[in-house]
Amino acid sequence: MGKKKSAVSYRIVLDTNCIISALIFSRQKMAWLRYSWQSGAIIPLVSKETANELLKVLAYPKFKLTKTERLFLLADFLPYAETVTSLDVPLDLPIIRDKADQIFLTLAVGGKADALVTGDNDLLVLKDVFKNPPIMSLSEFEQWQKS
Numbered sequence: 001m002g003k004k005k006s007a008v009s010y011r012i013v014l015d016t017n018c019i020i021s022a023l024i025f026s027r028q029k030m031a032w033l034r035y036s037w038q039s040g041a042i043i044p045l046v047s048k049e050t051a052n053e054l055l056k057v058l059a060y061p062k063f064k065l066t067k068t069e070r071l072f073l074l075a076d077f078l079p080y081a082e083t084v085t086s087l088d089v090p091l092d093l094p095i096i097r098d099k100a101d102q103i104f105l106t107l108a109v110g111g112k113a114d115a116l117v118t119g120d121n122d123l124l125v126l127k128d129v130f131k132n133p134p135i136m137s138l139s140e141f142e143q144w145q146k147s
Contacts, residue, residue, distance in 0.1 A: 009040050009041060009042060010041070010042050010043070010114040010115065011042075011043050011045055011082065011111065011112070011113050011114050012042045012043065012044055012113060012115050012116075012117055012141075013044070013045050013050075013104055013107050013108040013111065013113045013115070013116045013117065013133075014033075014044050014117050014118075015101070015104050015116075015117065015118040015119065015120055015123070016050070016053050016054050016057050017118070017119045017120065018033065018117055018118065018119060018138055019044070019054060019077060020057055020063075021033070021119075021138075022034040022037075022077075023073045023076060023077060024063065024073070032142060032145075033138070033142075034076070036145065037077070037080040037081070038076075038080060040080075041145065042145075043080070043081070043082050044077070044080060044082070045081065045082050045084050045107055045108070045111045045113055046078070046081045046082070046083055046084070046107070047083070047084050047085070047087065047103065047106075047107045047111070048083075048085075049103040049106075049107075050103055050104065050107055051078070051083075053100070053103065054074075054077075055070075055074075058070045058073060058074070082111075084107060084110065084111035086110075087106060087107065087109075087110025087111065088110055089106050089109055089110040090109065093105065093106065094126055094129075094130060096123065096126075097122050098120070098122045101118075101120050101122045101123050104116060104118065104120075104123065105123065105126075105130075108133050108135075109133070112133075113133045114133055115133050115134050115135070115136055115141065115144070116133055116134070116135045116136070117136055117138060117141040118135065118136075118137070119137060119138060123135055124137060
């Protein structure tokens, strides 16, 4: 996790939890993440599978979002994202305990992301053994972006 040049956009896989936090809590502590993709500092990578996961989670009753609200939130994210349609994934990719999280590791590796950012322990436990791309928590990513 070295220094970065300021004019470069980093291609980042954000798990659904990170995206939801940035979209729903954007006026609070997560504003920096939303600003990161809106300013072009990062380019979030999405695949068909991760976009479908995002749609599914936004529709959870606990968020109490109307269809219109969900569409507005998606419009605040998807135009800034790069859709990866072809994933060249190595056969030795680690298998994640929670199959729902596998799509993020697959996208990060296949999409040649600069980092995979997650709040999920099933992915975070791989940090020390899986280095390309680096896997980091939101707070680690925030520090990495500032360095």
